[in-house]
Each structure stands twice: as structure tokens, then as C-alpha cells.
Amino acid sequence: MSTDNLMARALETVGDDGPLSVEAIHRLTNLADVPGPMTIAEVADLLDITPHTLRYYERAGLVEVARDSYGHRVYDAEAVRRLVFLTRMRLSGMPMRDLQHYISLVDAGQGTVPERLDMLLEHRDIIRRRIRELTLSLAATEYKIATYGGSTGPDVAVLDTATQP
Amino acid sequence: MSTDNLMARALETVGDDGPLSVEAIHRLTNLADVPGPMTIAEVADLLDITPHTLRYYERAGLVEVARDSYGHRVYDAEAVRRLVFLTRMRLSGMPMRDLQHYISLVDAGQGTVPERLDMLLEHRDIIRRRIRELTLSLAATEYKIATYGGSTGPDVAVLDTATQP
DNA sequence: GTTTGCGTTCGCGCGCGCTCAAAGCCATAG
DNA sequence: CTATGGCTTTGAGCGCGCGCGAACGCAAAC
Secondary structure, eight states: OOSOHHHHHHHHHHTSSSOOOHHHHHHHHTSOOOOSOBOHHHHHHHHTOOHHHHHHHHHTTSOOOEEOTTSOEEBOHHHHHHHHHHHHHHHTTOOHHHHHHHHHHHHTOGGGHHHHHHHHHHHHHHHHHHHHHHHHHHHHHHHHHHTOOSSSOOOOSOGGGOOOO | OOSOHHHHHHHHHHTSSSOOOHHHHHHHHTSOOOOSOBOHHHHHHHHTOOHHHHHHHHHTTSOOOEEOTTSOEEBOHHHHHHHHHHHHHHHTTOOHHHHHHHHHHHHTOGGGHHHHHHHHHHHHHHHHHHHHHHHHHHHHHHHHHHTOOSSSOOOOSOGGGOOOO
16 A cells, blocks of 8 residues: 555556557546545545655645645645646656656746657656566566576576466 | 666667567576676676675675685676676565565575565566556556647547557 | 775765644544 | 544654765785
């Protein structure tokens, strides 16, 4: 129950191993069909981050949040949508610094759209690369499991028992 | 040229998008066909980590390294193989703590083989899960790129232009 | 000689939040 | 009516995982 509830639900939504149909992606990107104004606790629950983290994001300038008459934060639909986006990017490894830059571009108006797209394209490439790295690590780990002879080496032993991934 | 040279070379070795043939995995797991004793600089270069990091791993008890008459570290084949394994696990996200535990099991003899296998299996699951998370993030990012209308929302717009991954 | 490469130790830094403290408002419970 | 607990606010400071930097010494090589 760390910080991956959103992703857990997203994985459930998608069905764990389907080939990512367009419909699934639609549901995924639509995860937050924001109803209306929300409290910090509700948003935190929705995104499975802590209220602390939400305040931290706000201090970092990633999102502006209105207050009610008690001084309590009130998250409107736009804020929530932005936070959904932000947590998705965080989860896929985009650092805070880049998110701050991205948001500054958003706030700077439509003229920055190309640069924003560049950022997304670059981030896409980073994710792809990371997936390939992990795929490779997975293969190595599975290979080691399959040929396990103990110790940390020799790593190469009973090649015959290597099973196809 | 950060800390992913090993992985970069591994990706080259594999060919960037092949379906991970058994032969490719063999080459991958065989990345270090260790010749003989190596200096810290050579090992650092091989694994693309810094000498600092190697000394840090040693201090952490992950590997024992002999010294020559000058007090300089001499990495024998076993140490290098172990470090190849360790860096692979680090790169795929296994924390130092777990690596220390794993190594303690290795040093404790053959009786701990089952527990070691359990660790590898669990780590395999973690990698798989992480890959699925990233795949999802990738889909969301690509979706956002395809339907890009600016801002951080609405996220759902020109569904028609969504291209299949 | 002075540049290179290695050794050690201590401490620092970064990214990312979390913890703690002090205080205010709301509810339900005695 | 008070009280107790639970939520919120702000701000400053702490912590963790993982190394990196800086300072200094010693031996070899140019």
C-alpha cells in the first residue's frame, strides 16, 4: 500500500495482461472522471499519495489550489486532472524538476505546445528505454533462476535447462 | 554516459528489439567472460560504475577483494562475476539491503539455496510488475502525445487520432 | 619533479517526500 | 456544556537510499 495504488487500479482496469486495447487506454487515461470539488483527503485517496505529498506538489508550484472559508484546500476538476497527469509522470520516473518545467510551459500559454510535445516525446523514449532495460534484466534473472546452481556465478552452466521466456 | 554503460552494451548485444533469443541471453549473461585479475579501474569501466561505487560495495560487505603488494585492489574472476550479478540486480531496482541479504545467504553455504531462489523469484515478479507499470505509463504518454491539445487536460479529446501502439 | 592512479576517511548532496509541532474548526459522546 | 478525537492549516526540519567530493598520502611512471 505504498504509493502505487493508482497504478494498481490501472493495472486491474487494464486486466493485467491484455494487449492494451484502445478501450483500455481510454479507461486508463480517463481514470479520473472528476466529479466536482474535492478535499485533500479525497484527492490523496484517489491518487494514492499522501496529503503531505499534495501540499508538497503545491509548494513546488505544480498546481494551484483554492481554499474554502476555513482555509482548507478545495481541488477543482482542473487541479485534479493536472494532478492525475503529474502523478502519472512521477510514477513513470519523470523528476520533479522536469515536471516543474513542463508546468511552467503550460502556464506560459499555447505558444509552448511544441516544446511540451518534445518533452513528452523524450519522456516516451526514456520509458521505452527503461522497459527494454528491465526486459533484459528480467531475462537475466529468469535465466539465473532457470540455471540456478547457487553462488553468484558461474551464471553459465546448465544451458539445456534454459527455458524460453 | 551515466551509470548504464553495461546495460547500453547489453542492449547493443541483444540488438535492440530482437525477441531475446536464447543465444542473446547467453551472450547477455556471459557479458563478463572474465579474463583474469583486474584493477578497480578496469572493473569500474567494465560495469560502468565508478571506483567509488566499487569501494562502497566492498565496504557494504557485498564482495571481498584481495590486495596486491601495494595495497591496491585486485579483482579476481569470482569477484567480478559477483559484481556483474550485483550491478545487474541494482540496475533492475533491487535495493542494497536485499543484496546484502542475498550475499549473506551465498556466504552461508548451499543450505540457503531455496531462500536465494525465493529472492530471485520475488525480484522477478517485481521486475515484471514494474515493466507492466511502465508499459501502462508509456501507453498513457503516447495517448497524450497523439491527442495532444495542450494543457494537462482534458486528456480525452480526439479519440479518433489515437494510434495503436 | 610532477603527473598519474590508487588508497582511506569524513562528510556532503540530491531527490523526494515524511515527521513533528502548534494551532484551528467540526463532530459526536458523555 | 465540555471533551475527545479527527480533520485541516503552516513551517521548519529530518530521514533514507545511494553514492559522490574533497582532502590527504604513497608509489610508480613520464
